[in-house]
Amino acid sequence: MTDRSSLRINADRLNETLQSTCTSWGALANSTGMRRLALSQEDKRIRDWLVAECKALGCDVKVDQMGNIFAMRAGLAKERKPIAMGSHLDTQPAGGRYDGILGVQAALEVLRTLKENNVQTHCPVTLIDWTNEEGARFPGAMMASGVWSTKSATGLEACWEIKDIEGISMRKALEVTSYLGDTPCDYRENGLESYFELHIEQGPKLEAAGKKVGVVTSVQGMKWHRVRVSGVEGHSGTTPMIGRSDALVTASRLITAVRDTAKSTNLGVATVGVLSNDTQSQATIPSGVEFIIDVRCSTDGMVEELCTAIFKNFEEIIAAESNNTSFEVVKTWGLPESIFHEDCIEAVRSAATLEVGGSQIVEMKSGAGHDAAWTSKVVKSSMIFVPSRDGISHNPAEFTTAEDCALGCQILLQAVLAYDEGVKNGTIS
């Protein structure tokens, strides 16, 4: 058996797999972008491929009720739960080749490396592909890891009923693709020892700081609100400017205020990414406009403070406009701040230090939500970040160098082995 700390992943194999599976299933024409919506034909094909690869490595593959794939390589200690590595293979409608995908393909490369070096771990080691992390097809980000990490059976039933824009339900899509498994989607019945997720940063901080690796200690708190602005329809040619009740003009002022409030308070980030207009007629004054505000801050308290400041500004704008428009706010989704576990953080920190030295590492919070944010609520978890070129993500221009992908994968391997060693030695309980 090889000395564990000298084990190295195969960088060429990882990057060849990353690129070839992207060009095979979901590549966007004329760019290096990807479109692999959850449970689409492209997603089914790469899932089938992944299952076959894992089985070829001798793994035991289970699919749960939300289509999450668990591919387990056995350990020596039969009584232990697995140390997991994973992320998601689905993408935004016009996304990149790294967000989520890197975490799953790196996990596969770790399994391949363990197999070809005949490494016998103490704990089992499991690869996970979580379903519909993006929430781009079925609304609701980190959907299937969320179901797994919460105790409520209602969550499962409710998610099964969520429909895509063509009216196809999640449950139907799971059936059609043959990924409606019978393993319970529940951390209590299909548990893990711990969870590690390698991901691209999706922001500009590592690049700006000139660092190679982010040791992620937490995920910031997030909240989404849907805002509906109501006005009165009217003919654009016959209704005088005075007396109009134009919902789109009011919504425009509110959207500007979302940005201005986030900038002036310096509490976090706030974004309007989705907007719809009921009437959509060139000659009609809009009477109903809806938009969604995404607020994210380091702490849950700051999320509350920023939301409160935004809605206070909304009240002032509505009063100042005095054009008989009104607004209603509904909270649609939230994920409290997630603090990662020191056992996992230390495993990543030590593996990263081993690989690039302390000066190339930075401890950071995640701005984006990830499956690890959910798993951290119920099992020890942490994440590894590698740099994103120009901080761009959710875009075909998303890019991380082959070298950085390999570096992240190597650290994932060593973090898993370090954690496994800790369990074996009893330094991790």
Added chain:
Amino acid sequence: MTDRSSLRINADRLNETLQSTCTSWGALANSTGMRRLALSQEDKRIRDWLVAECKALGCDVKVDQMGNIFAMRAGLAKERKPIAMGSHLDTQPAGGRYDGILGVQAALEVLRTLKENNVQTHCPVTLIDWTNEEGARFPGAMMASGVWSTKSATGLEACWEIKDIEGISMRKALEVTSYLGDTPCDYRENGLESYFELHIEQGPKLEAAGKKVGVVTSVQGMKWHRVRVSGVEGHSGTTPMIGRSDALVTASRLITAVRDTAKSTNLGVATVGVLSNDTQSQATIPSGVEFIIDVRCSTDGMVEELCTAIFKNFEEIIAAESNNTSFEVVKTWGLPESIFHEDCIEAVRSAATLEVGGSQIVEMKSGAGHDAAWTSKVVKSSMIFVPSRDGISHNPAEFTTAEDCALGCQILLQAVLAYDEGVKNGTIS
């Protein structure tokens, strides 16, 4: 033969026909609204009904290459072209029961009145139902009257290729409904002596002034521009507020400026009724937003002046934002100011004065575009307006009293007869 000036339309029959044809074809549930998109099944059914009614009155019915229906009641002077009355039976997706519909049903009531009183006019009298006036299904308002009124065969071919949001072309829709006629859609080959259009005002002016009838002398000039704002996509959670290039925030500032510029210059009205966002993802900073600006003023010079002022303000906003967003403007559509013909205006004025006296009449410009704006470019035309409750139109709440509908119809009848008399007497050449 009855004395022409004592001829009266049947108010009950008109209003019964108006309401029963609406509830039969296109009524919106739970409101008095209508949804009868051009060349939909609802539109085909009322067209079939209209053709049958006109044939039963002894009219000769022709359908042209754009599906416009011409139902002609013969006159004594075989060499004369017809005096026409008409409007459109199509509606906005959630429209009312009067916009367009009143003008066609009133024309039918005039034909019925002429028939049952055995009136022999000098000129033929024709009812017209123009196709796709709203432009709500096939983009482009007043589409088929526009083709008829312009000389270019390219216009016909281009309009045939225009597609609805389901990808169905105008030509296909004409074929499917059996309204692709072989009469040339060209005023030179299928000409008119003159054109009268009864319409609801769609604005608040008659009601506010306490007047019963608008004698319409012109239609204001209009111009539509499509504006595209470009920014850079980014992840909403990981991209700092500083350095964002958010196309929706910039578009919001521009939309507010459209309203503010129209108000401050007092040149006319400007409205953004249509907006789309390329990305539509809660977690993505929008990189591309498009919207359409509708500008309308009394004169073409004022339209130009207002557009110039709006785009100058856009430049200043873009410079002040300095967030690396940019905008492009494309003119998509325009209708120059239309001046109606004094022969037709006088026929309406005299008929209205006869009916309600001079004090109940106001001469006015039309804020909305109408088929008469196009016909006026090539034949003598004018319009009659009746009040709209609260000035509301393009909305299920659109309403005009039965009494006012009947009044408009009576004036239409007498205006047609007055014009016919003028031709017969030689006072109109």
